[in-house]
Amino acid sequence: xxxxxxxxxxxxxxxxxxxxxxxxxxxxxxxxxxxxxxxxxxxxxxxxxxxxxxxxxxxxxxxxxxxxxxxxxxxxxxxxxxxxxxxxxxxxxxxxxxxxxxxxxxxxxxxxxxxxxxxxxxxxxxxxxxxxxxxxxxxxxxxxxxxxxxxxxxxxxxxxxxxxxxxxxxxxxxxxxxxxxxxxxxxxxxxxxxxxxxxxxxxxxxx
Amino acid sequence: xxxxxxxxxxxxxxxxxxxxxxxxxxxxxxxxxxxxxxxxxxxxxxxxxxxxxxxxxxxxxxxxxxxxxxxxxxxxxxxxxxxxxxxxxxxxxxxxxxxxxxxxxxxxxxxxxxxxxxxxxxxxxxxxxxxxxxxxxxxxxxxxxxxxxxxxxxxxxxxxxxxxxxxxxxxxxxxxxxxxxxxxxxxxxxxxxxxxxxxxxxxxxxx
Numbered sequence: 001x002x003x004x005x006x007x008x009x010x011x012x013x014x015x016x017x018x019x020x021x022x023x024x025x026x027x028x029x030x031x032x033x034x035x036x037x038x039x040x041x042x043x044x045x046x047x048x049x050x051x052x053x054x055x056x057x058x059x060x061x062x063x064x065x066x067x068x069x070x071x072x073x074x075x076x077x078x079x080x081x082x083x084x085x086x087x088x089x090x091x092x093x094x095x096x097x098x099x100x101x102x103x104x105x106x107x108x109x110x111x112x113x114x115x116x117x118x119x120x121x122x123x124x125x126x127x128x129x130x131x132x133x134x135x136x137x138x139x140x141x142x143x144x145x146x147x148x149x150x151x152x153x154x155x156x157x158x159x160x161x162x163x164x165x166x167x168x169x170x171x172x173x174x175x176x177x178x179x180x181x182x183x184x185x186x187x188x189x190x191x192x193x194x195x196x197x198x199x200x201x202x203x204x205x206x207x
Numbered sequence: 208x209x210x211x212x213x214x215x216x217x218x219x220x221x222x223x224x225x226x227x228x229x230x231x232x233x234x235x236x237x238x239x240x241x242x243x244x245x246x247x248x249x250x251x252x253x254x255x256x257x258x259x260x261x262x263x264x265x266x267x268x269x270x271x272x273x274x275x276x277x278x279x280x281x282x283x284x285x286x287x288x289x290x291x292x293x294x295x296x297x298x299x300x301x302x303x304x305x306x307x308x309x310x311x312x313x314x315x316x317x318x319x320x321x322x323x324x325x326x327x328x329x330x331x332x333x334x335x336x337x338x339x340x341x342x343x344x345x346x347x348x349x350x351x352x353x354x355x356x357x358x359x360x361x362x363x364x365x366x367x368x369x370x371x372x373x374x375x376x377x378x379x380x381x382x383x384x385x386x387x388x389x390x391x392x393x394x395x396x397x398x399x400x401x402x403x404x405x406x407x408x409x410x411x412x413x414x
Contacts, residue, residue: 012228014225014228017220017255021221021359045231045232045238048227048231048240049247049257049260050255050256050257120386138388139390152385152386152387152389153390156392171393172401173395173405177412177413178221178357178358179328179357179358179359180389181396182362182363182387183345183360184366184389185346185363185367186370190388191383193388205384
């Protein structure tokens with residue numbers, strides 16, 4: 001199973017690495033990090049470089065495509081080469097997926113028209129403007145398109161994807177392997193649960 | 208706040224990137240990825256390269272030290288330069304932390320002697336042999352030493368750390384920003400919850 005994770009400068013690292021950690025453990029999975037140009041991509045904080053091992057043209061036909069979020073993906077929304085690659089990969093893919101604002105790129109490529117999809121909670125309106133039928137859930141499936149909410153939700157999505165690809169036992173074994181028995185110290189992980197002043201704060205910073 | 212994440216070839220990416228995503232969002236945080244030698248480190252699957260921007264000698268005095276896990280950290284347990292660096296960083300640190308088998312390196316450095324600590328569930332015996340008082344909890348604090356269980360638990364630890372460093376409101380805002388409202392599709396994330404055959408399977412593969 002050829003899995004391509006599309007990265008770019010100013011990506012949000014956990015959007016990509018959470019799913020990578022799950023998907024790479026599916027037996028037979030071949031995960032590759034791709035970018036417009038191969039090389040090191042710096043994250044949105046500038047503090048980490050992730051290596052893209054292949055350029056888009058070197059990997060035209062992934063079976064699973066994953067687009068992570070981060071402010072650096074906005075330029076891709078107007079980049080003909082990247083959007084063509086996403087569209088063509090989607091035509092042949094088994095799964096086309098995104099984490100966080102990665103779904104904005106899928107939307108810009110025109111493949112979310114009328115499709116149920118989600119994104120980071122601060123970008124739901126933006127996703128709607130791109131033609132998607134926005135759903136406020138952590139992981140949303142519509143046919144072969146699977147989209148996840150903000151950042152950390154990519155882990156939940158990837159486990160769901162792993163169950164679809166390798167079966168439930170494989171996904172459960174991966175969950176045990178990464179000891180994913182989450183126990184956050186607070187219960188402020190969604191705008192429905194967090195104090196309004198924090199929601200306003202994050203919304204202002206995400207813009 | 209100078210935060211050093213020690214990486215190495217064959218690391219488990221999420222051990223490092225989960226905490227990075229949280230800690231880098233603390234106001235004033237300066238996260239740096241360090242290694243014995245600067246450069247690209249490949250993860251344990253081989254599918255991803257993470258950039259170490261500094262060598263150990265370039266960053267002798269982090270205020271927060273984090274050691275992730277992955278089979279590639281076993282050589283560090285016998286590496287005098289790395290262990291000296293860990294010991295010296297620990298002497299001056301505000302927090303000395305680990306995720307997953309990263310605590311084995313702290314143990315090898317002699318700084319867990321008689322300390323309450325944890326690690327990935329498949330390595331608890333190994334941690335005990337290194338002198339720690341092993342605790343089966345997701346995040347364990349003993350003075351300024353904070354250790355986390357397997358892989359994904361680094362996110363919970365980092366939020367706990369963020370609350371200690373920046374205050375609870377900062378940690379809660381970060382949790383909301385990364386939409387960490389986990390909803391795993393299965394409940395098999397710990398050996399106490401997973402079927403025994405999966406526990407045996409993962410234990411055999413972790414060795």
